[in-house]
């Protein structure tokens with residue numbers, strides 16, 4: 325079965341968040357299960373691209389409205405990621421360093437989708453499934469079924485996976501002509517709330533959509549940045565499949581990014597050494613419970629709650645708890661966290677920025693990982709924390725609700741709280757400190773977490789079952 329995954333991000337080529345982790349792992353696991361899965365992503369001028377060798381497998385020109393553009397499809401020569409990786413390179417549009425936030429982002433992603441469709445049409449390929457991820461490839465199902473140049477692809481099933489339903493990629497109707505020779509009687513399929521909305525178009529036109537956790541499937545019907553009613557109408561097309569993690573990349577026994585490797589057997593001493601390395605890096609003492617946060621400093625992740633909640637937790641437990649934070653995002657939150665570090669230099673330490681190896685050390689060396697998310701479609705951080713014996717402290721939303729059982733419940737291992745507010749975080753921190761003080765219980769919970777299996781094996785199979793339920797109409 326031949327599958328193309330279309331995504332703006334893919335680890336380790338270009339990563340902004342969890343989308344990259346999923347697209348960098350799922351196809352590898354699918355191929356190990358006998359599928360023929362590839363990834364097609366935009367070209368970025370980045371380290372991985374510069375350091376590897378590429379074949380030009382296709383070149384042509386196409387149109388973005390009246391603008392002619394030239395494109396190349398590059399393929400990584402050795403399939404070293406465990407799947408064929410293709411890049412769409414378009415001089416003047418897709419030849420830059422960053423993934424998002426250029427003023428012509430709409431044009432960039434439309435051109436990416438057009439170039440992909442031109443390539444498989446003209447090279448006479450007939451994949452069994454085209455699997456789109458988030459809004460960046462959301463116009464592909466519409467174009468396949470309602471644009472004349474792609475008539476040949478009209479019977480191929482498309483799947484959309486929603487990693488983040490808050491972002492839709494909407495743009496003004498004045499840009500309709502960028503989509504080329506489409507059936508104008510079908511433009512209603514592009515529309516949501518007065519704009520062309522690629523995520524809405526994908527939900528309407530795809531054969532099936534998936535969300536990255538079962539709970540998030542429900543949540544989209546009441547919390548999706550204006551698309552709630554559409555998700556309610558289309559809910560029978562949806563399935564929730566919890567993400568897995570790449571257990572080769574995230575493995576405390578072999579992780580080259582942590583100083584001390586450890587297994588369940590060597591957990592106590594290994595984790596202690598990693599905590600020492602982490603605390604040395606963050607200039608914190610090792611003899612207190614260490615609660616960490618990793619992530620984008622945005623409202624979705626509840627990052628704006630952190631300064632107040634951490635401050636009040638420190639005041640409630642002077643000398644009794646340390647906090648370490650790794651992230652970047654809203655300037656106001658960054659400033660507040662840095663001010664907190666100045667106020668409590670020996671209990672709170674902050675790294676503003678993006679640092680992949682440091683994230684591995686934080687997962688390995690922390691005692692607790694805090695995730696006060698307002699919205700969390702799946703969340704990978706809690707799954708990485710579990711793998712490294714770090715207790716997740718999560719707000720019960722989306723995939724956090726589906727993957728973390730409170731340690732107070734039978735077989736549990738995490739700390740759950742209901743509200744995204746400072747009071748609940750402070751209460752959860754109090755429970756974390758209490759748990760830290762009962763060392764044998766904490767050790768038991770750590771072992772329980774590390775024995776859990778959140779690898780892709782199970783979830784990759786669920787995607788395959790979904791693919792097999794779709795019969796191409798050609």
Ligand SMILES: Nc1ncnc2c1ncn2[C@@H]1O[C@H](COP(=O)(O)OP(=O)(O)O[C@H]2O[C@H](CO)[C@@H](O)[C@H](O)[C@H]2O)[C@@H](O)[C@H]1O
Pocket residue numbers: 340341342343345346487488536567618619620650651652677678679680683700701702703704705723
């Ligand atoms: N400053 C920093 N330095 C280093 N590493 C950092 C970092 N900030 C974040 N990361 C890393 O980025 C990833 C973030 O994963 P999330 O699941 O939180 O992603 P995100 O919200 O972007 O993705 C969306 O897609 C994913 C995948 O489906 C869903 O799990 C999620 O709920 C949804 O919001 C993790 O690997 C984390 O370690």
